[in-house]
Amino acid sequence: MSGQDGILEIIGPVMVGPSSSHTAGALRLARLARAVLGGQPQQATLGLHGSFAKTGAGHGTKLALTAGLLGMAVDDVRLAKADELAVAAGVDVCFEAVDLGVGAHPNTVVFDLRTADGHQAHLVGASLGGGSVQMTEVNGFAVNLNGLLDTMLFAHADWPGVVARLASAMALFDLNIAAMQVSRKGKGGQALTVLELDHPCPEVLCTAIAASPQILWSAKVARIDAAGADQ
Amino acid sequence: MSESVDGSLLPDKDLTFAKVVVLAQHAGGLALAAREMESASTGLPVGELDRLMAGRLAVMREAAERGCAGPVISRTGTTGGDAFRLCVATGRGGILGGPLTRAVARALAIAEVNAAMGRIVAAPTAGSCGIVPGVLLTVAEQCGLGDDKIVEGLWVAGLVGQVIQGRIALSGAQGGCQAECGAAAAMAAAAACHLAGGDAQASTHAAAIALKNLLGLVCDPVAGLVEVPCIKRNAGGVAIALAAAEMALAGIRSVIPPDEVVMAMAEIGHGLPLALRETGEGGLAATPTGRAIAAALAEDGDLGASDASVSGSVTGSERKC
Numbered sequence: 001m002s003g004q005d006g007i008l009e010i011i012g013p014v015m016v017g018p019s020s021s022h023t024a025g026a027l028r029l030a031r032l033a034r035a036v037l038g039g040q041p042q043q044a045t046l047g048l049h050g051s052f053a054k055t056g057a058g059h060g061t062k063l064a065l066t067a068g069l070l071g072m073a074v075d076d077v078r079l080a081k082a083d084e085l086a087v088a089a090g091v092d093v094c095f096e097a098v099d100l101g102v103g104a105h106p107n108t109v110v111f112d113l114r115t116a117d118g119h120q121a122h123l124v125g126a127s128l129g130g131g132s133v134q135m136t137e138v139n140g141f142a143v144n145l146n147g148l149l150d151t152m153l154f155a156h157a158d159w160p161g162v163v164a165r166l167a168s169a170m171a172l173f174d175l176n177i178a179a180m181q182v183s184r185k186g187k188g189g190q191a192l193t194v195l196e197l198d199h200p201c202p203e204v205l206c207t208a209i210a211a212s213p214q215i216l217w218s219a220k221v222a223r224i225d226a227a228g229a230d231q
Numbered sequence: 232m233s234e235s236v237d238g239s240l241l242p243d244k245d246l247t248f249a250k251v252v253v254l255a256q257h258a259g260g261l262a263l264a265a266r267e268m269e270s271a272s273t274g275l276p277v278g279e280l281d282r283l284m285a286g287r288l289a290v291m292r293e294a295a296e297r298g299c300a301g302p303v304i305s306r307t308g309t310t311g312g313d314a315f316r317l318c319v320a321t322g323r324g325g326i327l328g329g330p331l332t333r334a335v336a337r338a339l340a341i342a343e344v345n346a347a348m349g350r351i352v353a354a355p356t357a358g359s360c361g362i363v364p365g366v367l368l369t370v371a372e373q374c375g376l377g378d379d380k381i382v383e384g385l386w387v388a389g390l391v392g393q394v395i396q397g398r399i400a401l402s403g404a405q406g407g408c409q410a411e412c413g414a415a416a417a418m419a420a421a422a423a424c425h426l427a428g429g430d431a432q433a434s435t436h437a438a439a440i441a442l443k444n445l446l447g448l449v450c451d452p453v454a455g456l457v458e459v460p461c462i463k464r465n466a467g468g469v470a471i472a473l474a475a476a477e478m479a480l481a482g483i484r485s486v487i488p489p490d491e492v493v494m495a496m497a498e499i500g501h502g503l504p505l506a507l508r509e510t511g512e513g514g515l516a517a518t519p520t521g522r523a524i525a526a527a528l529a530e531d532g533d534l535g536a537s538d539a540s541v542s543g544s545v546t547g548s549e550r551k552c
Contacts, residue, residue, distance in 0.1 A: 007390060007392070010389040011352060011354050012287060012353060012354075014290050015350070016348055016351075017357050018305075018306070018347075018357055019358065051404060051455070054455060054510065058307055058454055059456065075350055077349075080306075080348045107404065129402020129403075130356050
């Protein structure tokens with residue numbers, strides 16, 4: 001089974017060509033990485049694996065990844081000039097070929113991002129085809145992010161009650177949790193809770209939770225709109 | 232199908248053509264069933280869904296018109312201008328004339344706009360983006376149907392894509408070209424059949440007949456690009472889709488039931504060697520001419536697609552890490 005996209009994802013997205021996996025999917029993946037970073041990267045090193053490394057250039061994959069880092073939408077015709085726009089915006093993007101082994105999806109990207117104020121993120125994800133994407137690793141935590149729902153990521157101490165408090169906070173704001181993932185780096189170490197929500201988490205709540213001493217870092221990822229383009 | 236909390240129907244992992252036919256009987260047709268399901272899973276009202284789909288139709292039409300109005304050349308310069316060439320030639324007659332040639336020209340046009348980094352609608356993928364609109368715009372023109380009917384056709388096409396996607400990912404990398412142009416032709420055939428008055432059963436058989444004609448089609452793009460042979464396969468997909476729809480409308484049925492055809496497609500797709508799944512390493516890509524094109528593009532630097540270009544393609548604003 002390969003999962004079920006909505007019909008607007010089958011007849012869609014509206015996008016700049018030439019490849020749904022190597023152009024639109026690449027852009028969405030990079031947008032997801034930008035969202036987890038929490039802003040525009042100043043420095044970005046992108047490792048391209050498999051088909052992305054081999055055929056990426058002709059599909060405009062590097063342009064699409066750059067456009068995603070800049071926060072552009074998949075139907076933005078400026079995509080073809082994303083490299084120039086990155087220079088103008090002071091975003092330094094570099095690419096290298098990486099070999100993640102035969103088990104890795106052929107369209108995998110390893111992101112190492114840094115904002116101007118020194119905030120960093122390391123992410124691994126793949127473009128699955130038809131514009132669908134999946135982020136599988138965030139800052140050392142195993143995840144499964146596809147961007148189809150509004151998503152919150154909370155890294156926190158692996159203590160009893162933190163997950164319950166996060167869920168309670170969502171409940172206070174009447175936010176329905178559609179899916180939830182918890183992973184950790186060893187018992188009592190760091191944990192990551194990913195909440196997929198039916199509505200975006202209000203800023204006031206995001207800020208309040210982020211200020212909690214148990215939260216190490218958090219990120220807010222807007223869903224890919226049904227129209228296939230912007231959030 | 233499974234019942235959601237409010238009693239509406241939600242798609243499940245086992246969406247099949249058989250279930251879709253039953254659902255259509257209850258909903259009053261495939262298009263209504265598709266919209267109802269999408270509304271249940273997204274929470275968006277039907278009117279909003281139609282508005283979004285009409286937006287997609289506008290992008291499809293714009294691309295078709297652009298590619299037919301004048302030569303559109305790909306980003307690499309390898310392909311382009313064929314839709315315009317065909318439009319000019321058929322203006323003087325031609326062996327097929329009429330709707331089939333116009334449908335083929337539209338499919339080529341949209342696929343060329345895609346290769347030129349223009350705006351298109353992936354349907355289901357960018358590589359196969361010309362087939363569904365090529366067929367639907369032409370059937371609507373032929374039958375005198377308005378945009379609201381074309382939008383209906385797009386819902387039917389999308390529903391068929393969803394059924395296929397339940398068995399195999401819609402990407403050349405995983406299922407070969409049969410999972411891109413094959414799926415698109417099946418989607419277009421079902422939608423064309425629907426627009427011409429066929430019922431749900433006829434539409435699913437139109438999809439099956441189209442798919443059977445493209446089973447096993449490999450994904451072997453020259454230099455890994457969505458150009459050769461992808462653009463012309465959009466043209467072929469249109470012809471097969473229209474033939475399949477015409478057959479289904481005449482009462483012809485697929486001997487192998489539609490769901491079994493999709494099962495065969497999945498089995499074939501999973502058995503395809505890696506070289507024939509979008510790696511640009513086998514089939515047409517591995518021919519002397521295919522390799523020569525890839526090598527020439529690699530020398531150009533930025534557009535290079537061979538292994539050698541990976542380490543060497545640092546141009547413009549890109550720096551080495």
